[in-house]
Amino acid sequence: MTLTTEVGRSAVSASHRQPVLSIRNLSVDYGYDNNAVHALHDVSLTLHAGEVLGLAGESGCGKSTLAYAATRLLPPPGVVTGGEVLFTSSRDGHGGDLLTMTDAQLRAQRWKDTAIVFQGSMNSLNPVYTIGRQLMDGITAHSPRGFREQARVRALELLEMVGIPKDRLGSYPHQLSGGMRQRVMIAMALALEPEVVIMDEPTTALDVVMQRQIVEQIMSLKNELGFSVIFITHDVSLLLELADRIAIMYAGKIVEDASADEVYRMPRHPYTAGLLHSFPPLHGPRRELGGIPGFPPDLMKLPTGCNFHPRCAHAFEACSVIEPPLGPTSFESAEPFRSVACLLHDPTVNPGPVPVELSVRPLLVRPPSKETV
Amino acid sequence: MRFLLRRMGFYLFTAWAAITLNFFIPRLLPGDPVQSLINKYHGRLSTDAIDSLRVLFGLNTHTTVWQDYLTYWGNLLHGDFGISFTYFPTPVAEVMVQSLPWTLMLVGISTILGFVLGTLAGVGLGWRRGTWLDSLLPVANFFSAIPYFWLGLIAIAIFGVALPIFPASGGYDGGLLPSFSLEFIGSAIYHAALPALTIVLSSVAGWILGMRNMMVTVSSEDYVTVAQAKGLPERRVMFGYAARNAVLPSISGFALSLGFIVGGTLVTEMVFSYPGIGYVLFQAIGSKDYPLMQGVFLIITLSVLVANMVADFAYAFLDPRTRQEA
Ligand SMILES: Nc1ncnc2c1ncn2[C@@H]1O[C@H](COP(=O)(O)OP(=O)(O)OP(=O)(O)O)[C@@H](O)[C@H]1O
Numbered sequence A: 001m002t003l004t005t006e007v008g009r010s011a012v013s014a015s016h017r018q019p020v021l022s023i024r025n026l027s028v029d030y031g032y033d034n035n036a037v038h039a040l041h042d043v044s045l046t047l048h049a050g051e052v053l054g055l056a057g058e059s060g061c062g063k064s065t066l067a068y069a070a071t072r073l074l075p076p077p078g079v080v081t082g083g084e085v086l087f088t089s090s091r092d093g094h095g096g097d098l099l100t101m102t103d104a105q106l107r108a109q110r111w112k113d114t115a116i117v118f119q120g121s122m123n124s125l126n127p128v129y130t131i132g133r134q135l136m137d138g139i140t141a142h143s144p145r146g147f148r149e150q151a152r153v154r155a156l157e158l159l160e161m162v163g164i165p166k167d168r169l170g171s172y173p174h175q176l177s178g179g180m181r182q183r184v185m186i187a188m189a190l191a192l193e194p195e196v197v198i199m200d201e202p203t204t205a206l207d208v209v210m211q212r213q214i215v216e217q218i219m220s221l222k223n224e225l226g227f228s229v230i231f232i233t234h235d236v237s238l239l240l241e242l243a244d245r246i247a248i249m250y251a252g253k254i255v256e257d258a259s260a261d262e263v264y265r266m267p268r269h270p271y272t273a274g275l276l277h278s279f280p281p282l283h284g285p286r287r288e289l290g291g292i293p294g295f296p297p298d299l300m301k302l303p304t305g306c307n308f309h310p311r312c313a314h315a316f317e318a319c320s321v322i323e324p325p326l327g328p329t330s331f332e333s334a335e336p337f338r339s340v341a342c343l344l345h346d347p348t349v350n351p352g353p354v355p356v357e358l359s360v361r362p363l364l365v366r367p368p369s370k371e372t373v
Numbered sequence B: 001m002r003f004l005l006r007r008m009g010f011y012l013f014t015a016w017a018a019i020t021l022n023f024f025i026p027r028l029l030p031g032d033p034v035q036s037l038i039n040k041y042h043g044r045l046s047t048d049a050i051d052s053l054r055v056l057f058g059l060n061t062h063t064t065v066w067q068d069y070l071t072y073w074g075n076l077l078h079g080d081f082g083i084s085f086t087y088f089p090t091p092v093a094e095v096m097v098q099s100l101p102w103t104l105m106l107v108g109i110s111t112i113l114g115f116v117l118g119t120l121a122g123v124g125l126g127w128r129r130g131t132w133l134d135s136l137l138p139v140a141n142f143f144s145a146i147p148y149f150w151l152g153l154i155a156i157a158i159f160g161v162a163l164p165i166f167p168a169s170g171g172y173d174g175g176l177l178p179s180f181s182l183e184f185i186g187s188a189i190y191h192a193a194l195p196a197l198t199i200v201l202s203s204v205a206g207w208i209l210g211m212r213n214m215m216v217t218v219s220s221e222d223y224v225t226v227a228q229a230k231g232l233p234e235r236r237v238m239f240g241y242a243a244r245n246a247v248l249p250s251i252s253g254f255a256l257s258l259g260f261i262v263g264g265t266l267v268t269e270m271v272f273s274y275p276g277i278g279y280v281l282f283q284a285i286g287s288k289d290y291p292l293m294q295g296v297f298l299i300i301t302l303s304v305l306v307a308n309m310v311a312d313f314a315y316a317f318l319d320p321r322t323r324q325e326a
């Protein structure tokens, strides 16, 4: 596990920071008019080529909403109220804004450029078609006519790639175990060698051993095929291990965006620090388990100012008034590749020093590469 | 395969039970129905007919029930259901052979048409839910709530009497003899149009509503979203993924309605005086024509059985999950 991720991480260097998917100021509402739930608020996030971007946050903070909105699959009553999702191929530079493409462009783009594995993939397979048919129809839809035989060969190849016996091609979904179905979904997502794969809690419904196996498989396939991943989970410890960068979401906003080890060693947002303290560390010295007091806010009745301030131990007066933008940390020049949405890091607002646990000094100025881990 | 054989066995057993029941029911009638029938027909019944009546009601004292039962089976297998009184001296089998095609054509075709049209419309309405098409739903609701005989009478009153576009009764022009000539077939279609229209109209709304609701449910299933995410053509997603699953619950309903073609045709054929098996049954009941009734009931039972069997097999064909469980 550790080995494969190290290889994956070292592939990312400053010169490689070429964005393939950039989500800009994306806002999503569920419902209309005054009753609308603001599920996403001005979310900006960039996935670079070859990168594993982790997206973490408590249940209900809008992770799945982000995945659906970014692929224009948001079910009603979800509405994108603003923003853009720019795809730029790192292979030949084609792309565009997924949210304003025509239906035909979108259909051509889907699966070929961006594929997605949904949360709870147990129901992601059509129960009345064989998995072979479902693997193949995605391939043939994006291929010239008369591609059936090649599609079959490719489907067999994909099954083999995720470790499912080839003779399962003719099986129906109900004849497979949960883990196998999950692998089929992953194989399906990789069918057309997309550049971006969004995985929304791909292992949630599985037991721990199976989770491990599948995560390892995803990572080794990533290294083999070179796609970029947005990996969504509420399991921060998993992300610390496999992600290059981690974005933390809270109540529909990104509150911190930094490299994985920066998040682990030097969290800048009080919520990030709280999340890190709510599970035991995998390596290194034991820490006291904390957790975060209170509950995530009701999206219908968001607090004024910073969404997190009612639960925040470091909140001061300004927090209930001013909405903190996602911006540089207080060590701006020393860590140019990370950002945080917290007034503690805003010298124009914060009256005092940043609390110690949120201001661990960066070791050295460097790009977010992992060689120094 | 084993599943199919097991189901076949089950249906054969049920058919046997139904046929046997059909044998015993007339035997359970109290009194001497034969004597009263002889009186009713004032001696117009031949001795042949009286003998077969005695056999039918089990009043034939020379034989045991067991022997009667074997004779009954023997007759059945030869297609011999006895002689009808109403259409005396035509054998029951012949009466049924003459009337059944009318029913199968009229009610069969309009039942299938109603299902196909309603299901297709339901697919469209469900797929485009939330658009102006939803305003058609109350109309469908209205039609599904109208009792059939009322719809039939209104149709006759409007299109048969007030604006005589269609004939109000009968299966073909009285001046023609049944044949396969173009003229006769044209006349038959012309006479069938109005009853067929009422059948389609009264059944289509139910299929639309059922299918639309299932489409709405299925459209939010993950596998439909996955199909969209794969960039499949919209038609493929709509039919191959959404409708393909949404139609499953409708299948058994459809098979049942196929089974009721013969049994449920009574009202239609009464309202339109249509020469099908329902009308025959209506007459048989009116004149206590027991042999004819027995024949028609047997056909009704068997058609329900066959329809169920078709539903089972269709289900096994369409839903791989049922194949395994059974
Ligand atoms: N159809 C809907 N109507 C109204 N609100 C919705 C709808 N779907 C989701 N929401 C709200 O949007 C918010 C974000 O939901 P989302 O599913 O994106 O959360 P999540 O971060 O993926 O959670 P989890 O970790 O449990 O999967 C939730 O607060 C939820 O209540």
Ligand SMILES: [Mg+2]
Binding pocket: A063, A064, A065, A119, A200
């Ligand atoms: Mg989710």
